[in-house]
Amino acid sequence: MVVLLLFTIGQISFSYALTNANRIKLENKAVELSALATGLRNYYTESVVSRIIENDGKAAPSSVYRELHGGIPIPATFSIELGQLFKASGGKNQRIKYEFLSDYPFRNRKNRMLSEYDTESLELFRSDPFKTENIKYSGNFFQENAIQLSSPVVMKASCVACHNSHPDSPRTNWKVGDIRGIQKVTVRSSAPFVTQFVEYGPLSIFSIIAISIVLLVFRAANNRFIREKDKRRLLQHQVESLSKSSDVYLRKFEESKILIESLENSIVGFTICDMNRRDCPAIYVNKAFSQITGYSKEFALGKNCRYLQGPLTEKEELTKIRLCIQSGMTYTGVITNYRSDGTIFRNRLTLIPIINHNATKPAYYIANQVIEEANP
Numbered sequence: 001m002v003v004l005l006l007f008t009i010g011q012i013s014f015s016y017a018l019t020n021a022n023r024i025k026l027e028n029k030a031v032e033l034s035a036l037a038t039g040l041r042n043y044y045t046e047s048v049v050s051r052i053i054e055n056d057g058k059a060a061p062s063s064v065y066r067e068l069h070g071g072i073p074i075p076a077t078f079s080i081e082l083g084q085l086f087k088a089s090g091g092k093n094q095r096i097k098y099e100f101l102s103d104y105p106f107r108n109r110k111n112r113m114l115s116e117y118d119t120e121s122l123e124l125f126r127s128d129p130f131k132t133e134n135i136k137y138s139g140n141f142f143q144e145n146a147i148q149l150s151s152p153v154v155m156k157a158s159c160v161a162c163h164n165s166h167p168d169s170p171r172t173n174w175k176v177g178d179i180r181g182i183q184k185v186t187v188r189s190s191a192p193f194v195t196q197f198v199e200y201g202p203l204s205i206f207s208i209i210a211i212s213i214v215l216l217v218f219r220a221a222n223n224r225f226i227r228e229k230d231k232r233r234l235l236q237h238q239v240e241s242l243s244k245s246s247d248v249y250l251r252k253f254e255e256s257k258i259l260i261e262s263l264e265n266s267i268v269g270f271t272i273c274d275m276n277r278r279d280c281p282a283i284y285v286n287k288a289f290s291q292i293t294g295y296s297k298e299f300a301l302g303k304n305c306r307y308l309q310g311p312l313t314e315k316e317e318l319t320k321i322r323l324c325i326q327s328g329m330t331y332t333g334v335i336t337n338y339r340s341d342g343t344i345f346r347n348r349l350t351l352i353p354i355i356n357h358n359a360t361k362p363a364y365y366i367a368n369q370v371i372e373e374a375n376p
Helices: 002-054 075-090 116-127 157-165 193-223 228-264 287-293 315-327
Strands: 060-062 071-073 096-101 134-138 146-154 179-188 269-274 282-285 331-338 344-354 364-371
Touching: 002 060, 002 071, 002 075, 002 134, 002 146, 002 157, 002 179, 071 075, 075 096, 075 179, 116 134, 116 146, 116 179, 146 315, 269 287, 287 364, 315 331, 315 344
Parallel strands: 060 071
Antiparallel strands: 096 179, 134 146, 146 179, 269 282, 269 364, 331 344, 344 364
């Protein structure tokens, strides 16, 4: 009975681990593909279309470029055809799908109806300039699993001029920084987890049990031949290693205390935001931040710093901040912010990205707040 219970618990544990691992794998693929598509689109916009327009229009960017001599596709057309290339390369069992979607499609295009997730993503990006992606996970143990990842398509100067003058454009008042639409990557798993569980679960559990038995038998046999002298030598070595490790940890602890004291007693507001968590919340603020803004540390932790914004906050600066975060770049500027009592102050804000080793985007952003003194 005990063996049967242990076997059942082992099967469930393996299934959970497999589900979680597969989910992480799907999300990583979606993030990588989305980054690739963004790079391709930005390169095409800045390195092809912008150069041709600035060079007296020697080529003709167009949504119907195939009908023109020397025509080349505009960025939206290129993105749509990129989705078709993804579909063609996937075959009938397509597991990776890329789409370029908008609620303002050109009149000559057949734009599929936007899903609830697509509409939600557009509203999210247009309401929050700091939001750079929207991820949705679907499926369960018995169904095929999928990751949907969308990111905003931001209008740039070369895009605005083209769209506002194009005869098929349903909107002619675009501005730099507006959200034109979304690019969406969908990655599906190869099979429901229940199928993978049936195929690999029992074999993996039996393998673990067999290996554990062999290790236990080997350890029991090996212990018989360890002499008392060897045991004392081993114990002495472990004590020495523990002592060395303790010294290292103590030094690191002292260094951490010095760093924390420096940050806490700085006259510059200091905030750290976690870019991997939903809504990029603050995970640390120092005393100067509370003194400058009037908000306590207890209030600020776990929240996005947009509560500092108000009616007089400059929209153009928010657009610059959003573009810098999307590109993983540093931002420096002066922006109007609001204290907890409603009074305004001019904030000289600096945002610094912190990128972990081998990462493709910042894991954290450090924000420095300094009150900009008014000119006498």
